[in-house]
Amino acid sequence: MSEAAYLQVARDLREQIRDGRLKPGDKLPSFNALCAHYEASNTVIRAAMLVLKAEGLIDGRQGKGVYVTDRASKSN
Amino acid sequence: MSEAAYLQVARDLREQIRDGRLKPGDKLPSFNALCAHYEASNTVIRAAMLVLKAEGLIDGRQGKGVYVTDRASKSN
DNA sequence: CCACATTTGTCCGTATGTATC
DNA sequence: AGATACATACGGACAAATGTG
Numbered sequence: 001m002s003e004a005a006y007l008q009v010a011r012d013l014r015e016q017i018r019d020g021r022l023k024p025g026d027k028l029p030s031f032n033a034l035c036a037h038y039e040a041s042n043t044v045i046r047a048a049m050l051v052l053k054a055e056g057l058i059d060g061r062q063g064k065g066v067y068v069t070d071r072a073s074k075s076n
Numbered sequence: 077m078s079e080a081a082y083l084q085v086a087r088d089l090r091e092q093i094r095d096g097r098l099k100p101g102d103k104l105p106s107f108n109a110l111c112a113h114y115e116a117s118n119t120v121i122r123a124a125m126l127v128l129k130a131e132g133l134i135d136g137r138q139g140k141g142v143y144v145t146d147r148a149s150k151s152n
Numbered sequence: 153c154c155a156c157a158t159t160t161g162t163c164c165g166t167a168t169g170t171a172t173c
Numbered sequence: 174a175g176a177t178a179c180a181t182a183c184g185g186a187c188a189a190a191t192g193t194g
Contacts, residue, residue, distance in 0.1 A: 004162060030178060041164050046180085047126060054130030062179050063171030080181060106159060117183045122161085138160045139191030 006047035009038050013048065017057055017068055027065040028058065082123035085114050089124065093133055093144055104134065104142040 016022045029037065034045045049066065052058045060066040092098045105113065110121045125142065128134045136142040 006162080032178085043163055043165090047162090049179095050123065050126050051130055054127060060179060061171080062169090063173080063177080065172095065178070082181080108159085119182055119184085123181085125160090136160055137191085138189055139158075141159065141191095 005038070005040050006044045006051070009034070009040065009044060009048035010051040012038075013052060014055070014057060022068050024068050024070045026068045028067070030065065081114070081116055082120045082127070085110070085116065085120060085124035086127040088114075089128060090131075090133060098144050100144050100146050102144045103140075104144070106141065 013022070013028070022028065028034070031042065031045060034040075035042060038044065049058065049060060053060065056069060056071055058066050059069050089098070089104070098104065104110070107118065107121060110116075111118060114120065125134065125136065129136065132145060132147055134142050135145050
């Protein structure tokens with residue numbers, strides 16, 4: 001196991017944000033969509049979300065979705 | 077539900093670190109011990125750990141334990 | 153070296169709550 | 174009222190590292 005699945009997911013999404021494929025204000029794919037895409041369980045997706053959330057890159061809102069924050073594309 | 081259990085656990089441990097009750101290099105109670113103390117499942121403890129880890133306050137090592145990092149007591 | 157217990161790391165499936173549409 | 178979607182939590186399973194005997 002070179003790297004944990006949730007870290008891979010986190011890094012993948014982080015790169016998408018850094019690259020601009022995901023821009024501030026954008027809504028990430030839904031939970032189920034991410035589970036399907038990465039072929040992982042909710043646990044993995046949630047852990048990845050928690051990491052990115054701690055980094056201040058994303059912000060989830062109940063009933064709506066997970067959104068890329070403003071500071072996500074900045075240099076910090 | 078005022079606050080999620082895993083956030084309460086994270087905050088409690090964070091305060092212990094900030095207060096100096098847990099010093100850099102110290103080993104946190106074991107997983108099971110924390111589960112018992114907070115009367116929570118492993119999921120809650122793990123989520124709290126993930127948060128504190130992302131904050132750079134702690135660092136876990138398989139087979140050993142979870143330790144308070146150096147920068148934990150600093151002003152950052 | 154091997155066996156064992158301990159402890160963290162990772163992941164799964166499910167259930168329930170809550171907010172939005 | 175119902176569907177969708179995130180948030181939280183539970184409990185269990187197996188892997189990997191460590192220390193001890």
